[in-house]
Amino acid sequence: MAELQTKVARPLSPHLQIFRPLMTMVMSIVHRITGSALYVGTAFFAWYLVAAASGPEAFATASWFFGSIIGQLILFGYTWAWIHHALGGIRHFIWDTGHGYGVEARNWLAKATLVGSVSITILIWIVALIVR
Amino acid sequence: MARFSSMRTPLAKVRGLGSAREGTEHFWRQRLTAVSNLFLTTFFVGLVLALQTGTYADVLATLGNPLVAILLIGMMISVSIHMRIGMQVIIEDYVHEEGWKVVALGANTFFTAFIAIASVFALLKIAFGA
Numbered sequence: 001m002a003e004l005q006t007k008v009a010r011p012l013s014p015h016l017q018i019f020r021p022l023m024t025m026v027m028s029i030v031h032r033i034t035g036s037a038l039y040v041g042t043a044f045f046a047w048y049l050v051a052a053a054s055g056p057e058a059f060a061t062a063s064w065f066f067g068s069i070i071g072q073l074i075l076f077g078y079t080w081a082w083i084h085h086a087l088g089g090i091r092h093f094i095w096d097t098g099h100g101y102g103v104e105a106r107n108w109l110a111k112a113t114l115v116g117s118v119s120i121t122i123l124i125w126i127v128a129l130i131v132r
Numbered sequence: 133m134a135r136f137s138s139m140r141t142p143l144a145k146v147r148g149l150g151s152a153r154e155g156t157e158h159f160w161r162q163r164l165t166a167v168s169n170l171f172l173t174t175f176f177v178g179l180v181l182a183l184q185t186g187t188y189a190d191v192l193a194t195l196g197n198p199l200v201a202i203l204l205i206g207m208m209i210s211v212s213i214h215m216r217i218g219m220q221v222i223i224e225d226y227v228h229e230e231g232w233k234v235v236a237l238g239a240n241t242f243f244t245a246f247i248a249i250a251s252v253f254a255l256l257k258i259a260f261g262a
Contacts, residue, residue: 032222039215042247049254052191059188082173089166096163128181 023110031088034081041078079124084117158217165214172207179204192258201259205252212248216240 019025044066051062065071091109094100100109138145149156179200183191194200219240227233 035215035218036222039219042211042215042251046247046250046254049195049251049258052188052195053254053257056188059191063188079177082177086170086173089170093163093166124177124181128184131181132185 024106027088027091027110027113031085034085034088037081038078038085041074041081044074044078076121076125080117080121083120083124084113087113087116087120158221162214162217165210165217168206168210169214172203172210175203176207195255195258196261198259201255205255208248208251208255212244215247216244219244 048062048066051058066075091100091113094109100106179194183194186194195204220237223233223236223240227236
């Protein structure tokens with residue numbers, strides 16, 4: 001009787017896809033996604049700086065890219081990801097102080113982060129277009 | 133008596149670091165860099181808005197300004213540390229196969245270090261006269 005029955009259908013703890021998406025849960029996932037996007041995007045900024053340090057030709061290439069439609073779309077998305085991640089970070093600071101854990105408070109914070117990130121992004125781009 | 137059931141000294145308990153003598157560094161460092169990132173990246177976005185119509189000479193002059201260079205170098209170091217910790221948490225959460233996890237964690241360090249070194253070098257080169 002040394003052989004163990006290994007293929008018993010044991011209950012498993014349910015993973016993400018089994019749960020109804022909640023506001024706070026989605027925001028947590030978005031915080032990670034925006035963080036990852038910002039992570040990859042720093043390569044563009046490093047490229048820009050190295051191009052500026054390399055000389056006028058490299059700088060012109062980088063400037064052309066960021067001025068192109070694809071470049072502008074990336075910058076727009078990056079602006080939103082940055083604001084969203086920053087506001088999400090402020091939300092985490094509030095939680096770190098022990099506040100904002102109630103159902104109403106955390107849902108309000110989640111909505112405020114979303115509304116805030118979209119409106120601030122649009123505001124920044126309006127300023128960008130005016131200054132231009 | 134329950135009071136004496138723990139082998140830990142009161143000092144070890146209050147430090148709460150366990151036998152590995154660490155554990156809160158990641159949490160704390162992520163919060164500290166989050167604070168500095170908040171201020172430094174806000175400055176950076178303002179700078180981008182101001183520089184978007186600038187010529188190459190304008191950009192070099194602005195990036196070469198000591199105060200701007202100091203803030204941007206600080207930003208890149210702070211951002212890189214924050215990125216490395218954040219991505220490490222994501223990798224540890226989702227990559228369970230030991231070999232791939234080691235590879236991913238190594239690549240994370242290399243990438244974030246590369247971004248920091250490249251940016252800081254470029255900023256210093258501009259500041260010292262590209």
